[in-house]
Amino acid sequence: MGAYYETVRTRSLDLVEGLSPEDMGLQSMEDASPAKWHLAHTSWFFEQFILKEYQADYQSPDDRFAFLFNSYYVKMGPRHTRSNRGLISRPDVDAVLAYRFHVDAAMQALLHQDRTDTGDVLELAILGCHHEMQHQELLVTDLLHALSHNPLLPAYREPTPAPVAKAAPLDWIEHGGGLLEIGHDGNGFAYDCEGPRHKTYLRPFRLASRLVTNGDWIEFMQAGGYQSAEHWLSDAWACKQREDWDAPLYWWQQDDQWWSYTLRGPQPVDLNAPVVHVSYYEADAFARWSGQRLPTEAEWEVIAREYPIKGNFLETGNHRPVASQHPNDPQLWGDVWEWTQSPFTPYPGFRAPKGAVGEYNGKFMCNQFVLRGGSCATPIDQMRSSYRTFFYPHQRWQMLGLRLADDV
Amino acid sequence: MGAYYETVRTRSLDLVEGLSPEDMGLQSMEDASPAKWHLAHTSWFFEQFILKEYQADYQSPDDRFAFLFNSYYVKMGPRHTRSNRGLISRPDVDAVLAYRFHVDAAMQALLHQDRTDTGDVLELAILGCHHEMQHQELLVTDLLHALSHNPLLPAYREPTPAPVAKAAPLDWIEHGGGLLEIGHDGNGFAYDCEGPRHKTYLRPFRLASRLVTNGDWIEFMQAGGYQSAEHWLSDAWACKQREDWDAPLYWWQQDDQWWSYTLRGPQPVDLNAPVVHVSYYEADAFARWSGQRLPTEAEWEVIAREYPIKGNFLETGNHRPVASQHPNDPQLWGDVWEWTQSPFTPYPGFRAPKGAVGEYNGKFMCNQFVLRGGSCATPIDQMRSSYRTFFYPHQRWQMLGLRLADDV
Amino acid sequence: MGAYYETVRTRSLDLVEGLSPEDMGLQSMEDASPAKWHLAHTSWFFEQFILKEYQADYQSPDDRFAFLFNSYYVKMGPRHTRSNRGLISRPDVDAVLAYRFHVDAAMQALLHQDRTDTGDVLELAILGCHHEMQHQELLVTDLLHALSHNPLLPAYREPTPAPVAKAAPLDWIEHGGGLLEIGHDGNGFAYDCEGPRHKTYLRPFRLASRLVTNGDWIEFMQAGGYQSAEHWLSDAWACKQREDWDAPLYWWQQDDQWWSYTLRGPQPVDLNAPVVHVSYYEADAFARWSGQRLPTEAEWEVIAREYPIKGNFLETGNHRPVASQHPNDPQLWGDVWEWTQSPFTPYPGFRAPKGAVGEYNGKFMCNQFVLRGGSCATPIDQMRSSYRTFFYPHQRWQMLGLRLADDV
């Protein structure tokens, strides 16, 4: 476990390599947090849920960090205002790194102790590692959002070319439906919201054999997709008008060419790559315009679990979705999170765990939609076929895309 | 059909009896509309979807009413701004009544014609009547909201006493679950969103044998229900704080007694009557605090369809929920709409109808929750076990209450 | 005094002749009030400041009216929320008229009493009449604003043609400046803020011999006046962009012709008539673009007091500004209030009177600008050369125009 812990923790540091202290302090909206805050908060998580509970003599380097770096755990006491995370110039980056190393040393000592409650500690340590991986994804997507506000459009990583390929024609993966089980079966790590495993009844359906591409999306735009309310949900159209959307987030047009701002700086839009940075509202409108629909999360899960988990995850270093490199790869894993039509609700029989850990997912089961499959910003270790992430239908700053589905 | 049409239309006029033109013009928020607007809009519905389609020589008394009184049908052209409906002093009430009578005369003529397309006309006329019944409910609840802004707290109807009774102790109605069918089967009238009838798998569960009462709610309040975030969804707590809720809508405390503003003026809160004017956010927090949960809409439907549809509907003239008058009546029908934990989503295989009528429900399938059972403001004719109404989780001005459920 | 009182009070009723109860209940923004409210509030003023003070046995028809119809007199107790005045359907118009007649009867009785404190009563009665005249002006301008939200663009009064004439060429009225006295000298009625009369030093200056016309304004528009920040104050440009102004309030373009909505319905813009419904921000930008400036209130006063007070006031029934009918009439009086560059501040030595009457003007001496001269909505009796009205620089719904000034 100590080695796994170190691997996960080290990757967070790798992700901020090359960033200035100023870069690491940026907060561009309430939904996003500074890189420095992510580094501190993930350390706080280990400190709060493990070290303070299981290491009697543990001393925090600064007791006030519990206030500064708690995210939303009401049971863990009051927290700093979320929208003001970008105003915490002190502790500075060096102090936050020292905090991390302090926590790491204590964690390693704890993990190497011979204890009667090792099982509990390990379980929480694994949770902490998965928690950190979630924040790794947020760290890079939040940074993309923050840097996008700089008129100089700086690149997070060198603007090397992405692998190219021709998108396959749209085909379908069929499924006969029936009374099926989905959800996590309890073997190995999973978040609370992935269970209980339960029966659900599906009618025959089919999923598209590939993701919706930028080329597809431009067709939608050229067909007036952003000009007419016809295919949009009522709330969706109101949002589109309020926010003045006429293309995915980070896109602009220049001399008849669409460009997008990416972690590798401004790039021409690759027509064969999956579209990304579209909201649920846009994804749903696209699907209706196509005459199809978005999949449910159950449909997605029963198909995807038949495919090996590999693809364009954070580890590839692409830092953006790329065209499918294999004609037969449906890209169910990686590249972009896929919007489903399923609201994020508790599975039948779900009960949030006792204590502050119970706030992890349960209290967000309202007003959000489930996405599946991970993205180019997701560490591959996080992935499972039962993994549910969730965002509000208006949000676009994550690596969010879509795949079509249909009844048979 | 002509007689049924007249019955429905007449009830709308009964509902505004005794109101001044000024009362009928009030709009107290964007979600609510003036009574006069409801009278006009329901007439527009018949004019637009039937008379203009099927009566070649039909002449509207004023072509501009199509703009003023379209609610949200994008395909029917541009509309007047929703939040400004209270600023339409002209046409005045007399002109709107004349519009109604004009439409009624044309409708009666049409309904008595011998036509080859009588089936289509009848289908739309029935839809129009159900549409009008929905607006009858909105008319009284919108009026309650509007009058509540008058510091004089005027009564819509004379403050006669409501029937009283002692609430039964909480008991449970059990169900063994299984693979069941829900949704409308296509026989008789139903809205598009009630179908298709489809299989769904339920685990064993139970529903409370009675609604949550005002007495129950005061217990929740006394236990600090509005003071601690513990049982609240994250969005719910944020809303509660923003809106400064500490009791159901229309409640206030005076000399150790809770009062509420009702259609029959200020009334002491009856501890045995069902609680009303609570949002989904509050209902869900109450259920979690109780250690139970809200039912799903499928759970509600498979239980309720075993009970006859009768109870405290609009026709009783109570104009507010009342304590159950029969110890064994679970009050599944009438009194208050019951929040379910089911987001308002399309049933499997749902496709919105072609044309503007397809906007009736489909475009609202996002961000709202389903409620079941009708209320003391609902005409009983509207009710079916498959009937789904839906509101946003923060809304409270309708007759909204709850019933607990639990896993077995 | 009794006859004067009756004349003033009767005119308020004349102004609402032909309006429906629905028209009289409209409130289209917080700054504006329903006609019914104006009728009630002006009656409350007499009741509160005179009848309750000087008529020992006076009984209000409803004690709650003191809450409903107090405008902003903090010392007179709590008030109804200003933005909700349009939601007071009850008391209805008939009840408000009955309230007026009740107050009138009591006032007439009081005015005919033989009392030792007749002087005090008369002074307050005169104040109440002037107060009522101010509300007569607001009544019609608030109504214009409210009716403008009706897509049917109804006319308050029959759309008879306005008198036309050719605007005179721009000339100048010169003044040599010096140490001069301005402000009210205490003879006859004046509001507190018009005094004390005091010395002020003026440099030589000149005022335009006519008001800025619609023709002038269209030149400004055609020269890009609304397209470039060049001539605008910083706050002005921000407001223009936020509010999306590109013409005076109530203007629109149709087939190469500018139209405006008026109390006599939609009318083509008369190039020779004074421009109206422009904010201070626009007036100031126009003046800078012209290479001149707005006058100060002292400059205006020392010129205007040399001219007789006559012109296009409320009594003409024009209900809109009209072209000057006499080539030598500078239209200093009536037609439109003239923006000055003077912030509304206390004159040297000003002290607000004791008691609630002291709230009349003193507490508004911040963030507003003085206008002079009265308008086509002002009863002529209100006018004096020392009269100062004041509005916020972004406001446009009153009859607001301008005249240029310059240094010599």
Added chain:
Amino acid sequence: MGAYYETVRTRSLDLVEGLSPEDMGLQSMEDASPAKWHLAHTSWFFEQFILKEYQADYQSPDDRFAFLFNSYYVKMGPRHTRSNRGLISRPDVDAVLAYRFHVDAAMQALLHQDRTDTGDVLELAILGCHHEMQHQELLVTDLLHALSHNPLLPAYREPTPAPVAKAAPLDWIEHGGGLLEIGHDGNGFAYDCEGPRHKTYLRPFRLASRLVTNGDWIEFMQAGGYQSAEHWLSDAWACKQREDWDAPLYWWQQDDQWWSYTLRGPQPVDLNAPVVHVSYYEADAFARWSGQRLPTEAEWEVIAREYPIKGNFLETGNHRPVASQHPNDPQLWGDVWEWTQSPFTPYPGFRAPKGAVGEYNGKFMCNQFVLRGGSCATPIDQMRSSYRTFFYPHQRWQMLGLRLADDV
């Protein structure tokens, strides 16, 4: 001039000594800017108005800085969004310092050239130095505001004790009034808005012999100053309620002792020191409560020009107002800017200069009030008796205080 230039420029660097790059990037509200931005913008000012105009071969290190670091000069082209200055992590602090040195080297070369237009260059260079001094004041007050959002309440400078003294009893400085001249006479540097020198008529008046102290302010608070609308302007009270003010900015109460957050960290409030961080709205309410009033700017100027300019300016390093150290020193200079009752309007005959420099003050002559005398954050070189600074009546983050005045 070269030496003077260097002195001014060096002080900006002294002010950021000890700050981390993260501190220097903070922006806590739209009104305030990051320290790094101030360093860059002041350099841009020299580059844009002097180097690009007078040094034909001048090359900017980065042409995009003209976009990033223009503040509000519309005529100098488009600008970066003001509220997003805190999101410019790149250029980083090192790059901004390099920019400064680049500009400094070019400026020194230019200042040492033998030119025919040396007069113009010098005039602009002096303007640039005064401009930089204004930003030095903003830099420290903006930083105070930004750091105040950090729950750790870090100190900008070491929390050394401030000099203490007993406040003198309130006395008065009388003046007989008359027709007097105020404004800058054109000898030496002044901003455009300080002229033209002009006659103004003053009635006899008196100014308090000392500033209002924290002790005075606490009396006002204890007398219910923040609890009753009685002494507040209407807009003031609305603002107070909206912003929930109950003490000056940065104050809090702890164990019966008032504390304030300062540039030297949290400090107990010194009853003898001048009150600071109060808005015009509060200052005006205090003055009315006291039975006096705020001075006009003319009253202040005719008194203050009789006193030598010395006191607690930026150079003392106190970094906060301190009690008067000399019983006879009225503290007219330094410590806190003194609110006057004079709106910031153009002096008679004022015309903004041609070109972008004309935007310096002229376009802000609306909705703001004049303050006089400089503060503990003002470089003393900036001060003159004609100096007018101006802020909106709701603003509090600058070093803003007050002195009473009265009629005689």
